[in-house]
Amino acid sequence: MRKITIIGAGQAGLQLGIGLLDKQYDVTIVSNRTGDDIGSGRVMSSQSMYDIALGYERELGLNFWDATCPSIDGVHMRAGGSEGKPMIDWTARMTVGGQSVDQRIKMPRWMKEFQKRGGKLEIRDAGIDDLERYAAISDLVIVSSGKGEVGKLFARDAERSEFDQPLRTIGLTYVHGMLPRKNYSALNISINPGIGEYINFPALTTSGTCDIINLECIAGGPMDRWSEVKTPEEHLAMTKWMIDTFFPWEAERCKDIRLTDDNGTLVGRIPPTVRKPLGTLPSGALVFGMADVLVLNDPITGQGSNNASKCARLYNDRILAHGRRAFDRDWMEETFERYWDYAQWVVRFTNTHLLPPPPQLLKVFSMCGANPALASFVANAFDDPKTLNPWYYDAAEADRFVARFQQAA
Ligand SMILES: Cc1cc2nc3c(=O)[nH]c(=O)nc-3n(C[C@H](O)[C@H](O)[C@H](O)COP(=O)(O)OP(=O)(O)OC[C@H]3O[C@@H](n4cnc5c(N)ncnc54)[C@H](O)[C@@H]3O)c2cc1C
Structure with missing residues (x-):
């Protein structure tokens, strides 16, 4: 039985791990947090996912929330307007709706499912010494640690990384009490040129259905004020102020919003980065990167979890197709190039939206x-x-x- 060790129990690591278990691989996932830590912790993402990526979850029987998670049925894009009126304003249904299940619900449930299907879950913050140990006893070690420090083992690819710093400060807010849209639910995107973007859609969180607001604030601009916020109440007040001031057409829907919970907020800055796919350990052993470790995007276009699902599916297929042969440098490089064949278009789409249109x-x-x-x-x-x-x-x-x-x- 081939032994695969995966570092990181996120969208990519768990989806790949469960997929391989189903094909009788011996899989260990190493997580630096227990399911309870994740479930009771801070929100990590807005995790909107669409049909292709959700389809790969469905193939593995991991779609536990189809009946409870509200669907995201269309897109409403507006771009404005210092006068408080959008100049661009269009709405369209998607052929198939999307979905956002709070990772605080999803990852603990998937961790349990992984163990139920025979996977070994080890709780530890894997460092280089641990990677050496896993490399010595595994046929393949995959690092899917997201934005975790250990990902720095993989060298930045300067040619494929368009930016060398974050272009947005992100203020994420999970709320109850937003007024529903008049027709169908949507990924609401509002662009205030030169200032920032408002992104909102419905989701499922620990306290039921909610709305997620992601404010993308251009670094150094008038929305780049999150450093002033110290408490959840101040975070909510800042969110409302930004909506009233820069996206007034959304203010009516947001007038009664309240936080889902004190951990329903996040502030961060993400340097969009592409990395080389192989990490070399001090012993010379190779480990292989995955998803956000290798292709990290700003969440402005909401693609990272989709990428993670698509990357997991591709790696799964490549591992199965490789049979009993060694997972060597050539296999890793070719596998990543196949992923990049898709992911480069996500990077281009996302980076385009970080610059003036x-x-x-x-x-x-x-x-x-x-x-x-x-x-x-x-x-x-x-x-x-x-x-x-x-x-x-x-x-x-x-x-x-x-x-x-x-x-x-
Ligand atoms: C504000 C924000 C909004 C977003 N919105 C969207 C969206 O709407 N749609 C979308 O598709 N994507 C979105 N994303 C991106 C998406 O969340 C990520 O791209 C996706 O979760 C990446 O999956 P992953 O498996 O690569 O990493 P992660 O989901 O980050 O999982 C990595 C796991 O590894 C663990 N770990 C880290 N280091 C170690 C270690 N040394 N040892 C053991 N475990 C370790 C971490 O704790 C974590 O559990 C958003 C991101 C942010 C920050």
Whole structure:
């Protein structure tokens, strides 16, 4: 039986671990937190996921919340407007709805499921010495520790990393009491150019259904004020102030919001980073990185958990296809390149949204209001950002692309 050790019990590590267990692999997952630690801790993400990524969870029977988690049925994009009125305003349904299950619910449940299906869960903050030990007794060690320190074992890829610092300060707030939208639930995106973005959608948290608000604040700009906040109450007040001031069209829905719990807030800054896929231990043994360890994005486009699911599925297939052969450097490099073949488009999509929108995007977004088919195409791209290539990034291609929809309209 082949032995695989995975560092990190997050979206990627657990999904891969459970997938391999189902194929009779001997799998150990090492987590620096117990399920109880995670469940009673701070929120970590807004974790909106879409059809392809959710489908990979369903294949493994891990979709425990389909009946209880509200679905995210469409996209509502607005961009404004110092006068308090958006200049771009369009809505479109997605073909299949998305879902956001608080990782404080999901990961402890999946940890239990992993153990129930025969996996070994070890609780420890794995350091280099531990990795050496696991490498000596495993056929393959995968590091899926997210933003954890141990991921620094993997060298930054300067060519593939467009930025060398965070471009946003992120203020995440889980709330009850937001007024529902009039028609269908949505990923609500509001852009205040040069200042920041408001992102909101419904979710399932520890106290039931809720709304998640992610405020993306341009570093050094008027929304970059989270360092002033010291308490959960101040965090909520800052969230409301930012909405009233910079996204006033959302203020009515948010007038009665209250925190889901004192741990329902998070402030952070994420340096978008791509890393080299192999880590070399002092002994010379190789370990293989995964998901956020190798491709870390700002959450502005809500893609990291989707990436983690897609990466887990791809690694799973590559491990199975490799049979009894050694997981050597070539296998690791080729496996990552296959992942990068997809992930590069997520990086490009996300990094584009961190910079001022190029003219072709403003043009396309402006046309979406009057062209439902075009708007649907853009809404569905959150499920698969690769579909935005090449027109999202090139003015001439964008003209050709929208012409197709004008003829069809
Ligand atoms: C504010 C915010 C909002 C987000 N919103 C979205 C969104 O809407 N949609 C979306 O798709 N993505 C979103 N993301 C990104 C998403 O949460 C991550 O990309 C995803 O969780 C990555 O999965 P992972 O398995 O790679 O890492 P993680 O989920 O981070 O899991 C890593 C695990 O490893 C553990 N660990 C770390 N170091 C060690 C160690 N040395 N030993 C043992 N265990 C260790 C950690 O404690 C953690 O449990 C958001 C992120 C943030 C910060």
